Amino acid sequence: MKSLHFTNARLIDPEALTDSLGSLTATAGQISAMNGPAPDGAQQINCAGKCLAPGIVDWGVKVGEPGERHRESFRSAGMAAAAGGVTTLIARPDTMPAIDTPELLEFVTRRAAEAAPVRILHMAALTKGRAGLEMTEIGFLRDVGAVAFSDADHVVQDTRVLARAFSYARSLGALVVGHPQDQGLSRGTSATSGKFASLRGLPAAPALAERIGLDRDLGLVELTGVRYHADQITTERALPALVRAKANGLDVTAGVSIHHLTLNEFDVGDYRTFFKLTPPLRSEADRLAVVAAVGEGLIDVICSMHTPQDEESKRLPFEDAAAGAVALETFLPAAMRLFHAGALSLPMLFRAMSLNPARRLGLPQGRLAAGAPADLVLFDPAVPYLLDRAALHSKSKNTPFDGQRMEGRVIATFVAGKQVFGGAQ
Amino acid sequence: MAFRARHLLGIEHLSPEDIRTVLDLAERYVELSRRTIKHSDALAGMTQINMFFESSTRTQSSFELAGKRLGADVMNMSVAQSSVKKGETLIDTALTLNAMHPDLLVVRHPASGAVNLLAEKVNCAVLNAGDGRHEHPTQALLDALTIRRAKGRIQRLTVAICGDIAHSRVARSNLILLGKMENRIRLIGPPTLMPAGVAEFGCEVYDDMAKGLEGADVVIMLRLQKERMDGGFIPSEREYYYRYGLDAEKLANAKPDAIVMHPGPMNRGVEIDGELADDINRSVIQDQVEMGVAVRMACMDLLAQNLRADRGRKATGVMV
Numbered sequence: 074m075k076s077l078h079f080t081n082a083r084l085i086d087p088e089a090l091t092d093s094l095g096s097l098t099a100t101a102g103q104i105s106a107m108n109g110p111a112p113d114g115a116q117q118i119n120c121a122g123k124c125l126a127p128g129i130v131d132w133g134v135k136v137g138e139p140g141e142r143h144r145e146s147f148r149s150a151g152m153a154a155a156a157g158g159v160t161t162l163i164a165r166p167d168t169m170p171a172i173d174t175p176e177l178l179e180f181v182t183r184r185a186a187e188a189a190p191v192r193i194l195h196m197a198a199l200t201k202g203r204a205g206l207e208m209t210e211i212g213f214l215r216d217v218g219a220v221a222f223s224d225a226d227h228v229v230q231d232t233r234v235l236a237r238a239f240s241y242a243r244s245l246g247a248l249v250v251g252h253p254q255d256q257g258l259s260r261g262t263s264a265t266s267g268k269f270a271s272l273r274g275l276p277a278a279p280a281l282a283e284r285i286g287l288d289r290d291l292g293l294v295e296l297t298g299v300r301y302h303a304d305q306i307t308t309e310r311a312l313p314a315l316v317r318a319k320a321n322g323l324d325v326t327a328g329v330s331i332h333h334l335t336l337n338e339f340d341v342g343d344y345r346t347f348f349k350l351t352p353p354l355r356s357e358a359d360r361l362a363v364v365a366a367v368g369e370g371l372i373d374v375i376c377s378m379h380t381p382q383d384e385e386s387k388r389l390p391f392e393d394a395a396a397g398a399v400a401l402e403t404f405l406p407a408a409m410r411l412f413h414a415g416a417l418s419l420p421m422l423f424r425a426m427s428l429n430p431a432r433r434l435g436l437p438q439g440r441l442a443a444g445a446p447a448d449l450v451l452f453d454p455a456v457p458y459l460l461d462r463a464a465l466h467s468k469s470k471n472t473p474f475d476g477q478r479m480e481g482r483v484i485a486t487f488v489a490g491k492q493v494f495g496g497a498q
Numbered sequence: 499m500a501f502r503a504r505h506l507l508g509i510e511h512l513s514p515e516d517i518r519t520v521l522d523l524a525e526r527y528v529e530l531s532r533r534t535i536k537h538s539d540a541l542a543g544m545t546q547i548n549m550f551f552e553s554s555t556r557t558q559s560s561f562e563l564a565g566k567r568l569g570a571d572v573m574n575m576s577v578a579q580s581s582v583k584k585g586e587t588l589i590d591t592a593l594t595l596n597a598m599h600p601d602l603l604v605v606r607h608p609a610s611g612a613v614n615l616l617a618e619k620v621n622c623a624v625l626n627a628g629d630g631r632h633e634h635p636t637q638a639l640l641d642a643l644t645i646r647r648a649k650g651r652i653q654r655l656t657v658a659i660c661g662d663i664a665h666s667r668v669a670r671s672n673l674i675l676l677g678k679m680e681n682r683i684r685l686i687g688p689p690t691l692m693p694a695g696v697a698e699f700g701c702e703v704y705d706d707m708a709k710g711l712e713g714a715d716v717v718i719m720l721r722l723q724k725e726r727m728d729g730g731f732i733p734s735e736r737e738y739y740y741r742y743g744l745d746a747e748k749l750a751n752a753k754p755d756a757i758v759m760h761p762g763p764m765n766r767g768v769e770i771d772g773e774l775a776d777d778i779n780r781s782v783i784q785d786q787v788e789m790g791v792a793v794r795m796a797c798m799d800l801l802a803q804n805l806r807a808d809r810g811r812k813a814t815g816v817m818v
Contacts, residue, residue: 266694266695267694267695267698268694268695268696268698268699269695270694270695271664271670271693271694271695271696271699272510272670272674273610273611273632274610274611274629274630274631274632274633274667274670275610275611275631276631277694279694343611343614344610344611344614344615385587388587388589388615389587389588389615390588390607390609390610390611390612390615390630391609391610391611392609392610392611392630393609
């Protein structure tokens, strides 16, 4: 394979938190040099001052295999990821059936590798069938490649079951991913309590349901010493619990979806079901607090929480409609909203979208340095356009950004030095 | 003339002018309804379909009667007989009905926002007869008409709304309407039956009924929605009646000429004392039923006028 030499690139380095013009050389699937000379016979790519950053490591993507291929297959998710600058996709186990046995995990691993142009890694369920009753074969699943264990949006309600699973995972050094949400308060709800939900007449859970759920999980982390990641922290009042846990030296990280950073509860408007998410969209005060927490590094990871839903499951009254939104392709453009608003710099964004998730999952990706994999995204942060959901690569088109003005678009995506998206492949 | 709306989905979208227009026209239909020959041709030749996904006797018959008095062909579609039970989606049902060319669709649905969803998919005028916990606009309008006739005005009154506010679409529509008409609104009930964010509503909130009723001109009691309860909102019916049931003693805190209202059906001895409900000097509950028919006639008449104008414009190609 020919070496690639990117010149005149605006290099976004999430490790050094720098944003500077320079060049990058990729050889044999790895970044071989930063700001070095072009090797003989290398393919020159003039970036014309556009941004070159480590490819996004998207932690928590729902792919419909097995069970719901009409919503998303590894092929379509992989194409969407490539088009969105996502070079490593961490798939969720909330499939039908759930990924809860090593055999099933081997099957999806093989399917993903055959079908997708980007790297796909898998999380496995923490409990069998995500039913919250018995732990899965955490050891076997880890041996065949599970990068983390999660029941996705099913919260293990029995604290004793969760404590045992945490304790067992701890002995293997496995990473568990929690969905902090108190089920007693949030069961059957589809909005965040407040004036808006009350006037719309929607069943709602208080924002504090998140902190109550987080506090319980953190208590068990303290008890067992397990490595823990909260998939989405979306409310202001959950943040102090996170601060305290980190200050006490617990091995804890947290994520947030791009939607909770860029949208708020009012976007639901007149019952627009594409804005129905899990957890539901929050108040503007929550949104701002969570954006600030990403800037401070308190929240480590931004993910897309890509959740494909077909038209039929969204064309229902709000309470009955399915939750979730597709986001692989709109992830980076939506993140640019935070950049253009002056809330987060590009290196800060890529720290949360690439570097931190890779580090937490023990992957070599996410860095712009010699020796790191040549997983790269070249993008223009300023190109404006109207988003048309029909043009998305995902099989499902349920994006809340349909028809909205976006700024920023991926020009090309590279995985291991091979171009997987963009012109002149 | 005000009221240009295509649908009546909620009070939220109406202006004070729109509200007055409805009430003024409804006054004329009150007169008509008191005659022996209670008939108008306002909806002659038009088809009205009542689609109730939630059981209702009072509202459905009120709409049916309103349509018939205006000369419409009225059809009641009951959910028990419909394909909704066979798994058809709301939108498919809407499209099927739409193909039958109704002019007015009256819809009640247990999910908030379901009527809005349906209105997006059909060509006729849609009236919301109650959607989940969201809105029940004709109830708020008939309450406004009842208040205006009893008090001579619908501004600068102190109105107490008591009971299960959290689960009540009537409460939402009423507080939006009364707020738009510049009244002082008090919400009275136990905190478990108050909606979240109630402090931001611009109402006064009381959990003590006697204090809340002080100086009130109008007392609107709400039905304790037993069928909506997930369980455990109140300790018992008898404790609820003791603390929040309206009786003569509690009503003595309100103004001497305060009127008592209830959207029905009443739970006598749970939220309201039976004798008080029947006291013709205080209770206007029967008037509300009468005003209900008149207000629904007015709403359907106005929507039909807009529908005709809209179709006329389309037919002649005049752009507005």
